Structure formats: C-alpha cells, structure tokens
Amino acid sequence: MAFTPPKETYTGKVYTLEIGVPPDTVRFGGENVLPLHGFEGIVPSRPVIAYEIQDIPPDDWPDTVKKPFKDVSDDPVSWAKFCRDALKARAIALRLIGTHPDRENRSPEDAAKTVRDILSAIDVPLIILGSNHTEKDASVLIAAAEAAKDKNCIIGKAQEANYKTVAAAAMANNHKLIAMSELDINLSKQLNILITQMGFDKERIITDPMCSALGYGIEYTYSVMERIRLAALLQNDATMQQPMLGDIGMYVWKAKETQARPEDVPPWGSLEERGIAWEAVTAIALIIAGAELLVMRHPKAIEAVEKVVDELI
Amino acid sequence: MALTGVEIFKLLPKTNCKKCGFPTCLAFAMKLAQRQASLDLCPDVSEEAKQKLGEASAPPVRPITFGVGNKAIKMGEETVLFRHDKKFVNPCAFALEIKDSLSDDEIITRVEEILNSEIERVGQKLRVDAIALINDSNDAARLEAAAKLIVAKAHEMPLIICASSPQAAEASLRLYADKKPIICGANSENAELMADIAKTYNAILGITATASGGLDEISNITEKVKALGVTDMVIDPGARKAKEILEQNTLIRRAAIKKNFKPLGYPIITFAQREDGLKEALIAAIGIAKYSSIIVLSSIEKWKNLALFTLRQNIYTDPQVPMQVEQKIYKLGEPTSESPLLITTNFSLTYFIVSGEIENSKVPGYLAVMDCEGLSVLTAWAAGKFTASKIAQFIKESGVENEIKHRELIIPGYVAILSGAIEDKLEGWKITVGPREANGIPAFLKSRAA
Numbered sequence: 001m002a003f004t005p006p007k008e009t010y011t012g013k014v015y016t017l018e019i020g021v022p023p024d025t026v027r028f029g030g031e032n033v034l035p036l037h038g039f040e041g042i043v044p045s046r047p048v049i050a051y052e053i054q055d056i057p058p059d060d061w062p063d064t065v066k067k068p069f070k071d072v073s074d075d076p077v078s079w080a081k082f083c084r085d086a087l088k089a090r091a092i093a094l095r096l097i098g099t100h101p102d103r104e105n106r107s108p109e110d111a112a113k114t115v116r117d118i119l120s121a122i123d124v125p126l127i128i129l130g131s132n133h134t135e136k137d138a139s140v141l142i143a144a145a146e147a148a149k150d151k152n153c154i155i156g157k158a159q160e161a162n163y164k165t166v167a168a169a170a171m172a173n174n175h176k177l178i179a180m181s182e183l184d185i186n187l188s189k190q191l192n193i194l195i196t197q198m199g200f201d202k203e204r205i206i207t208d209p210m211c212s213a214l215g216y217g218i219e220y221t222y223s224v225m226e227r228i229r230l231a232a233l234l235q236n237d238a239t240m241q242q243p244m245l246g247d248i249g250m251y252v253w254k255a256k257e258t259q260a261r262p263e264d265v266p267p268w269g270s271l272e273e274r275g276i277a278w279e280a281v282t283a284i285a286l287i288i289a290g291a292e293l294l295v296m297r298h299p300k301a302i303e304a305v306e307k308v309v310d311e312l313i
Numbered sequence: 314m315a316l317t318g319v320e321i322f323k324l325l326p327k328t329n330c331k332k333c334g335f336p337t338c339l340a341f342a343m344k345l346a347q348r349q350a351s352l353d354l355c356p357d358v359s360e361e362a363k364q365k366l367g368e369a370s371a372p373p374v375r376p377i378t379f380g381v382g383n384k385a386i387k388m389g390e391e392t393v394l395f396r397h398d399k400k401f402v403n404p405c406a407f408a409l410e411i412k413d414s415l416s417d418d419e420i421i422t423r424v425e426e427i428l429n430s431e432i433e434r435v436g437q438k439l440r441v442d443a444i445a446l447i448n449d450s451n452d453a454a455r456l457e458a459a460a461k462l463i464v465a466k467a468h469e470m471p472l473i474i475c476a477s478s479p480q481a482a483e484a485s486l487r488l489y490a491d492k493k494p495i496i497c498g499a500n501s502e503n504a505e506l507m508a509d510i511a512k513t514y515n516a517i518l519g520i521t522a523t524a525s526g527g528l529d530e531i532s533n534i535t536e537k538v539k540a541l542g543v544t545d546m547v548i549d550p551g552a553r554k555a556k557e558i559l560e561q562n563t564l565i566r567r568a569a570i571k572k573n574f575k576p577l578g579y580p581i582i583t584f585a586q587r588e589d590g591l592k593e594a595l596i597a598a599i600g601i602a603k604y605s606s607i608i609v610l611s612s613i614e615k616w617k618n619l620a621l622f623t624l625r626q627n628i629y630t631d632p633q634v635p636m637q638v639e640q641k642i643y644k645l646g647e648p649t650s651e652s653p654l655l656i657t658t659n660f661s662l663t664y665f666i667v668s669g670e671i672e673n674s675k676v677p678g679y680l681a682v683m684d685c686e687g688l689s690v691l692t693a694w695a696a697g698k699f700t701a702s703k704i705a706q707f708i709k710e711s712g713v714e715n716e717i718k719h720r721e722l723i724i725p726g727y728v729a730i731l732s733g734a735i736e737d738k739l740e741g742w743k744i745t746v747g748p749r750e751a752n753g754i755p756a757f758l759k760s761r762a763a
C-alpha cells in the first residue's frame with residue numbers, strides 16, 4: 001500500500017518575539033507547526049535558554065548547581081558576566097529573589113540598582129523576574145522595569161493578582177511581559193485576554209502556564225503546553241499564540257533527586273550527574289511540549305540540551 | 314481506513330434488538346466507530362460483517378506481547394496522539410544493547426547490570442526491561458554463543474536479536490523459540506527469509522528500511538511480511554537523529570491513529586545509543602514522549618535510569634485520574650500507642666514522599682492518609698477537599714483513637730492555617746503544625762523524640 005505522509009494543515013502561528021538591543025538580540029517563536037515539526041512547516045528560531053542568576057547569593061541552591069558559579073555568585077554583575085563571557089549565555093534571567101519578604105526583603109530601589117548595574121556592565125538580553133510574591137513583585141517590578149527602560153527586556157511574572165501593575169510597568173518602559181497562571185489552559189487564556197484588554201500588545205506577551213519538574217507534576221505542565229499549542233495552531237486562537245516559558249531551574253533544583261546523597265539512596269546513583277540529568281530531561285520534555293523560552297541553571301544541562309536542539313532543528 | 318458510524322451501521326443486522334446493551338443498532342455503531350465498544354457485544358452480526366469490521370475495528374496500533382512470563386512486555390494498543398485526550402496505554406520498554414563482540418565476562422556484567430536495575434518509585438517497580446543483542450561480530454557462531462550466555466543468566470529477560478543475516482539470526486533464535494523474542498533486521502532484501510524464520514520460531518519481526526526508503530519502504534515490507542503470515546512486527550524507521558526520530562515517530566503514529574493505515578500500525582523501536590550518556594538520555598526522552606515502544610540504550614547508569622523511568626511514569630499516567638493510594642491509617646516502622654500521628658492526602662506522590670521521610674526519621678509513626686481524590690495537599694486544600702471538618706470526621710471515623718493513647722495530630726506545614734479550626738472540631742485533640750516540606754520531617758520527628 002502506498003504511503004502518503006499524513007501532514008497536518010495548521011491555520012495558526014506562534015508570534016515571534018525578539019528581546020535585547022541590537023546587535024545583541026535573540027528571537028524565539030514564529031513557528032506555524034507543532035513544536036519542532038519542521039517537516040510540515042516552518043520553525044524559524046530555536047528555543048532560547050536563559051541562564052538563571054539572582055540578586056543574592058544562591059545559598060539555597062544544592063551544591064551541584066552552586067559549584068559552577070562559586071567564584072562569581074556573590075555578586076550579580078560578575079555572575080551575569082561569567083554567564084555571558086565564559087558560558088556564552090544567549091540570555092540571562094535575573095531573579096530578584098532577595099526582595100521576597102521572607103528572604104532579605106530588599107527594596108524596589110535595591111532591585112532597580114541591580115538591574116542597572118548588570119545592564120551597564122554587559123549587553124545581553126535580560127529577563128527580569130520577581131520573587132513570586134505577588135504583592136511585593138508589583139512594586140519591585142515597576143522599579144526594575146524603569147531601570148531597564150528601552151532595553152527591550154522581559155518582565156515577569158504578571159499573575160491574576162498583580163497583572164495590572166506589572167503589565168503597565170512593562171508597557172511604559174517598552175518591555176515584553178510574562179503572564180503566569182496555574183496549570184489550566186482556561187486561566188492562561190483568560191489572563192492573556194485581561195492583559196490585552198489593558199491595551200498591551202498581544203504579540204509582546206510570553207505565556208507561563210506554570211512549570212513543574214520531572215517527577216513532580218511535569219505531566220501537568222506538559223499537557224497544558226500541548227493543549228495551548230494545539231489551540232494556537234489548529235484553532236487559530238489568537239489568545240494562545242504567545243511563545244511559552246518553561247521556568248524549570250527553580251523547580252528541578254528543589255526536587256529530592258537533585259539533592260539526596262548517593263549514600264542515602266544507593267539505587268539513584270551519582271548525585272552530580274543525576275541532578276544535571278534531572279534538569280536536562282525536564283527541559284527536553286517541555287521543549288517537545290512547546291516551550292520556546294527556558295530558564296535553567298546548570299551549565300552542563302544547558303550544554304546538553306543545546307546539543308540536542310541542534311539535532312532537532 | 315477507519316469506518317464511520319454510518320458505514321458500520323450498514324453492516325449491522327438493523328433489528329434494534331438491544332442485545333448489545335445499546336438502544337439501537339445505530340447507537341451501537343457510533344460507539345464502535347469511537348472504539349468505545351467491541352463488536353462481540355452483538356450476537357447476531359453476520360460473518361461477512363465481522364470480517365469487514367474486524368479489520369477496521371482492530372486497534373490502530375497492533376497489540377503485541379514481547380517476551381513471556383513475568384517479564385513479558387505489552388506494546389502497542391495506543392489510540393491517541395496526545396496524552397490529554399486519553400491515557401497512553403503501554404509504557405515504552407528500555408532495552409540495553411549488548412554487542413556480541415564483547416568478551417563473555419563483559420556480556421555477563423551487562424546482563425547483571427540489567428538484572429539489578431530495578432528501582433521503586435511512587436509504589437511502582439521500574440526497571441530496564443529487555444536486552445538488545447547486536448550481531449556486531451557479523452559471525453553467526455559468536456552471536457549464538459552470546460545468546461547462550463544471556464539465556465543462561467537471564468532466561469526470563471525479553472530479547473531482541475539484531476542481525477541482518479538470516480543464518481546468524483536463526484542459530485541464536487533457536488535458543489529463544491518459546492520466549493517470543495524480537496528479531497530485528499528484516500529489510501527489502503531479506504524479508505522472505507526473515508519472515509520464514511520468524512514464523513518458525515514464533516518471533517516478532519523487526520522491520521527496517523534503507524536510508525532512502527523511509528516509511529514508504531517500511532509499509533511495503535510490512536504488507537509483504539503480513540502476506541507471508543507473520544502478524545507481529547515492530548518498526549525501526551531508521552531514524553537516528555533527534556529530528557528524524559520526532560518526524561518519523563509522529564508520522565507513523567498519526568498514520569495509524571488518524572488514517573487507520575494498517576501497514577504502519579505496529580509498535581516502534583528506537584535506537585537511541587550515543588557516546589555521551591547524557592545526550593543519550595535526552596534522545597531517549599524524546600522517544601518516551603513521542604511514541605516509541607522500545608528504546609535501545611548503550612548504557613544504563615543509575616542516574617540515567619532514574620530520570621528515564623520517572624519521565625516514562627509521568628507521561629504514561631492517566632491524565633484524568635491522578636495516581637492515588639488507599640485511604641487508611643498506615644503504620645510506618647512498628648509504632649506503639651505513644652507514637653506520633655501525622656496526616657496527609659492520598660495523592661500517590663505525596664504519600665510516598667511523606668511516608669519515605671517518616672521512615673528516614675527512624676521514628677515509628679502513624680500516617681493518616683485521607684481520600685482527597687488523589688490531589689496533593691495544597692491542591693486538595695484549595696479545592697475544598699482537605700478542610701478542617703473533613704479532617705476531623707476522617708480522624709473520628711478512622712478508629713485511630715483506639716490505637717493511640719495521646720490525642721495529637723501533626724498536620725502539613727502548608728496548611729498551618731487549618732490548625733485552629735481542626736482543634737475546634739476535634740474535641741480533646743491538640744493540633745501540631747509540622748514542617749512545610751517533607752524533607753524537614755526527619756529532623757522534626759527526631760527532635761520531638763529526643
């Protein structure tokens with residue numbers, strides 16, 4: 001029997017996003033097919049992986065992932081430079097975790113200064129993330145967005161509880177915006193609609209359907225991402241055509257599998273390789289599900305994922 | 314091609330006798346079209362209709378059992394492209410490659426590694442499932458010798474023999490005649506001979522294409538082999554690069570599911586071997602997510618197994634029903650009437666993490682696991698299923714009051730907010746707030762016991 005490849009016809013397309021200031025820009029999104037289905041349409045850009053850094057030293061990161069940054073991580077500027085120069089980071093995600101009231105409760109002004117220092121030291125597409133305290137983030141992200149004015153960064157995350165303030169700050173300073181909801185395609189759509197109703201350009205939004213790590217709910221993130229992509233491409237749903245974010249580092253490096261010592265769990269094998277594999281496998285699964293932007297931590301995990309992406313493109 | 318409900322209806326008796334359990338023949342036909350009913354429910358269907366419908370209503374990906382006995386692996390039977398539509402049915406198997414060019418000792422070490430690969434996770438026993446013996450030596454006698462070593466050491470382990478020479482294949486297959494092995498290497502040149510051998514030894518035949526032939530060539534070979542009387546096949550589309558694996562696997566599964574294209578309605582075998590172990594893990598991850606039924610690996614380090622087993626478990630869980638454990642009071646260690654009592658929800662993941670940490674603490678205790686429809690602590694709380702009054706009622710009805718003398722209940726740190734309300738509803742009880750994360754439990758229990 002003759003075989004005719006059953007190619008899919010898609011009606012929708014994911015928006016292309018570009019961040020950073022020329023010549024240091026990166027692009028992602030833009031495909032008119034399911035993730036990496038280059039055999040039936042166009043996949044103009046590869047997923048972008050941003051190195052995660054933070055405004056305070058990574059005391060709560062497990063040793064495996066603290067070690068590669070041990071000489072630079074007590075200062076965000078040297079940390080960022082190290083990622084850019086030594087690790088060839090295509091983008092950097094600065095998490096302002098020190099502003100969290102339960103951490104150092106740093107002020108919005110402190111956050112703004114960190115952002116300014118990084119941007120004046122290096123040219124790199126920057127993603128600026130709050131501490132995920134919706135109330136505090138509102139004020140922190142206003143200050144951070146202003147400090148990065150016109151640098152074409154990504155600001156996040158806007159959530160149901162604070163999207164008005166965060167989106168307004170991103171809009172006023174010409175940034176892109178991450179919209180995060182909780183593992184539910186309808187909530188995700190709803191938030192995108194609310195944000196665009198404020199006059200925010202729908203083509204400047206990145207959807208974060210909420211991440212989870214391998215072994216800790218990744219199947220939920222995986223399926224929500226797949227469903228968002230199907231809605232975007234097959235139903236041409238313009239409220240679901242934003243590129244998607246997988247903010248994986250913080251979930252992966254919390255899992256027991258990235259921390260438990262081999263002597264405590266002999267069947268799990270070497271700790272360092274286990275942690276790196278945990279992050280890399282989580283990333284690849286979400287890339288297959290549709291993530292175009294990833295925030296990751298370990299240089300070896302990122303390197304391996306990049307190599308496989310080379311093969312996928 | 315799949316038949317529509319109306320096409321199926323035309324083949325039914327049209328008497329609306331209801332013996333199938335549906336009100337009309339048409340209603341039954343619609344269910345058949347959606348693969349939600351099976352034809353044998355209708356006692357009056359004609360032989361002719363049976364034949365026509367049988368072909369069309371067979372599962373789009375042929376169900377095949379690889380190996381025999383305890384370690385047999387079920388493959389195929391898949392009905393959807395995306396896991397949110399319906400649970401993926403048969404989790405892919407992992408096979409470790411063993412080249413027959415290795416020394417006898419090396420072969421035995423590798424077999425032992427597989428036999429010791431079992432890990433328990435969230436209550437399931439997970440392991441490397443099979444061996445892929447590769448005729449790297451190109452020597453029939455060596456292949457046979459290697460197969461002999463393997464069968465002596467692991468006679469129950471399902472075996473894939475990869476050999477393109479029918480003679481070499483046959484010698485080693487003889488040792489596996491009653492074990493339903495896979496013989497991989499039928500191509501357009503040797504298909505007849507291979508089909509013959511597969512039939513003689515009751516083996517599953519692995520079909521491979523030449524580099525340029527692709528899925529068209531595979532379809533021709535599977536049709537030809539089927540005509541020769543072999544019904545159980547697996548497909549190796551020849552893809553080795555990540556991009557090709559994604560493309561070929563997607564096209565095969567789509568052709569089977571959406572077009573009911575029988576020549577590709579077989580399980581897929583993916584050869585993921587790479588020099589770099591981490592990269593190999595990532596290629597395998599693509600196979601797990603995208604439709605491989607067997608994934609061949611070149612090495613099975615523990616860290617790699619753990620990650621791959623976990624991804625497989627996650628992708629193959631039921632998207633509608635979270636994995637859950639039974640509601641009851643679990644005894645961990647050998648608790649006495651003075652031992653602490655903790656409470657959590659019945660989401661499998663939550664239960665296994667929490668019970669594991671209580672065991673780690675070496676402090677014996679009781680864990681009250683409450684039915685919250687398989688939701689995690691915070692999700693159950695947010696959904697109104699892990700509330701003060703429900704917890705109070707559960708504790709009262711559980712009978713735990715007869716087992717313990719004290720009246721103290723330790724609740725998860727994330728729901729600290731419930732403590733007052735539970736105390737109000739559970740008279741005479743004291744509520745203690747435990748740590749938020751389960752990894753804080755050992756220190757918490759030890760310090761109390763001290």
Ligand code: B12
Nearest residue numbers: 217635655657663688689690691692695696725747750751
């Ligand atoms: C996966 C997930 C879901 C899945 C459900 C998965 C499941 N089977 O439960 C789905 C998508 C269905 C879902 C739905 C909802 N979710 Co939800 N979900 C999550 C997510 C991402 C992970 C939950 C998980 O699996 N955790 C892992 C398990 C192991 O954690 P755990 O049970 O809490 O156990 C830990 C601790 O509590 C502790 N522990 C457990 N028991 C005990 C006992 C003792 C004694 C001690 C000391 C410790 C202890 O140990 C464990 C490990 O440290 C979390 C966010 C996150 N990343 O945590 C949100 C989250 C739990 N969900 C949330 C919400 C609001 C919801 C919804 C109400 C909203 C919605 N989207 O519609 C619905 C409600 C569901 C319904 N109506 O049926 C919120 C809860 C907010 C809050 N603080 O109340 C969260 C926190 C997200 C957020 N940040 O807002 N969710």
Ligand code: SF4
Nearest residue numbers: 329330331333338355
């Ligand atoms: S049992 Fe057969 S004949 Fe009777 S109603 Fe059902 S389909 Fe029709």
